[in-house]
Amino acid sequence: MTSTTATRAEAGSRTPGIHISLAGATKDYGLARPAVADVDLEIASGEFVSLLGPSGSGKTTTLNLISGLETLTRGTVSFDGTDVSDVPAHRRNLGMLFQSYALFPHMTVAQNIAYPLRERKVGRAEIRRKVAEVLGLVQLEGRDDNLPKQLSGGQQQRVALARAIVFGPGALLLDEPLGALDKNLRGALQTELRRIHREVGSTFVFVTHDQEEAMTMSDRIVLFHEGGVEQVGSPRDLYEAPDTLFAARFLGEANTLEVEGDPASGTVTHRGVSWAVPAGVVSPEVARRPVSTLHVVVRPEAVQVGTGEVPAGRAGVELRVRDVEYVGHFVRVLGNGPGGEPLTAKLPAGASPVAAGDRVTFSWDGADQRLVPA
Numbered sequence: 001m002t003s004t005t006a007t008r009a010e011a012g013s014r015t016p017g018i019h020i021s022l023a024g025a026t027k028d029y030g031l032a033r034p035a036v037a038d039v040d041l042e043i044a045s046g047e048f049v050s051l052l053g054p055s056g057s058g059k060t061t062t063l064n065l066i067s068g069l070e071t072l073t074r075g076t077v078s079f080d081g082t083d084v085s086d087v088p089a090h091r092r093n094l095g096m097l098f099q100s101y102a103l104f105p106h107m108t109v110a111q112n113i114a115y116p117l118r119e120r121k122v123g124r125a126e127i128r129r130k131v132a133e134v135l136g137l138v139q140l141e142g143r144d145d146n147l148p149k150q151l152s153g154g155q156q157q158r159v160a161l162a163r164a165i166v167f168g169p170g171a172l173l174l175d176e177p178l179g180a181l182d183k184n185l186r187g188a189l190q191t192e193l194r195r196i197h198r199e200v201g202s203t204f205v206f207v208t209h210d211q212e213e214a215m216t217m218s219d220r221i222v223l224f225h226e227g228g229v230e231q232v233g234s235p236r237d238l239y240e241a242p243d244t245l246f247a248a249r250f251l252g253e254a255n256t257l258e259v260e261g262d263p264a265s266g267t268v269t270h271r272g273v274s275w276a277v278p279a280g281v282v283s284p285e286v287a288r289r290p291v292s293t294l295h296v297v298v299r300p301e302a303v304q305v306g307t308g309e310v311p312a313g314r315a316g317v318e319l320r321v322r323d324v325e326y327v328g329h330f331v332r333v334l335g336n337g338p339g340g341e342p343l344t345a346k347l348p349a350g351a352s353p354v355a356a357g358d359r360v361t362f363s364w365d366g367a368d369q370r371l372v373p374a
């Protein structure tokens with residue numbers, strides 16, 4: 001093998017990922033509200049970013065603006081600092097993967113994977129080498145001559161993945177690619193996608209409505225809400241420090257209590273019960289815009305269940321236990337706060353037992369709460 005071939009082989013398997021920027025990106029179909037409005041976003045080279053949000057929040061539209069499958073109404077999309085807004089999709093050097101595998105049914109696995117290389121007029125020897133390489137990457141060695149219908153759903157999606165990365169795209173855009181697979185297979189492919197991301201080094205933009213999937217897979221999550229970006233951060237940032245009530249509720253279980261008071265005073269009040277709010281737990285959104293309603297958010301695992309008064313120095317409320325659910329490695333204690341709002345504590349299974357009907361206090365450390373606008 002000549003040194004030129006070796007260099008090309010390396011370049012083929014590790015592509016420097018594109019740095020993707022969106023500035024004021026807007027897509028308006030002329031409906032009640034734009035599908036996507038004023039999205040500003042920076043995705044670093046080689047990053048694994050998830051676009052997360054409920055159905056209809058603008059994830060697919062944003063991905064399609066990046067790929068060029070949709071045109072912008074306003075704003076720009078740039079790759080490595082160059083405006084590509086007017087570059088057609090097939091010239092953006094991107095790989096794409098969707099929920100439907102969209103394999104050519106009459107072509108073999110190898111022919112399917114070779115397709116983007118043939119379109120790019122790559123030589124036959126090079127095609128053979130690259131197809132073998134990506135078949136190894138997706139763990140389908142020896143399946144070259146199978147037809148798609150001879151493969152399981154998970155295997156077909158691996159072929160589609162191989163076809164999407166075989167030409168060394170600068171970014172891979174994935175729109176709910178695991179949505180059609182059952183839970184176990186989904187978990188296995190999540191792990192594999194992470195490994196493949198590490199091996200190819202390209203930028204991955206992954207759309208999902210599943211918060212757990214986004215949390216386990218991503219370097220960063222972009223949370224969408226009604227066509228706009230609600231919050232951007234690492235999975236830990238979003239879970240531990242949500243900026244809004246929507247973010248708190250979308251990522252995991254959240255207890256929420258409507259409170260009154262000036263956050264600057266360091267105290268909030270809920271139905272006559274007051275507690276301290278350290279400055280560090282106040283969402284920057286509270287200062288940034290007029291806020292009509294404030295909520296304290298507490299994760300169930302941060303809640304302690306006790307008897308008697310709320311311990312000095314802690315925040316909390318008194319309530320009667322409505323139910324206790326045994327969930328194996330933990331128990332869930334359910335009750336209703338002073339205003340009737342449902343509250344949950346998640347305790348280790350070995351914690352001292354409480355039963356439905358008990359009068360208890362739910363309390364938490366001031367640093368474990370978050371004060372957010374609705």
Ligand code: ADP
Nearest residue numbers: 029034035053054055056057058059060061062
């Ligand atoms: P998501 O992928 O988060 O479910 P989409 O980006 O597909 O959301 O859609 C965002 C909004 O834009 C939705 O209200 C949807 O109905 C609307 N929308 C998407 N595509 C079109 C289209 N081609 N024509 C009109 N409206 C659209």
Ligand code: MG
Nearest residue numbers: 059060061207
């Ligand atoms: Mg979608």
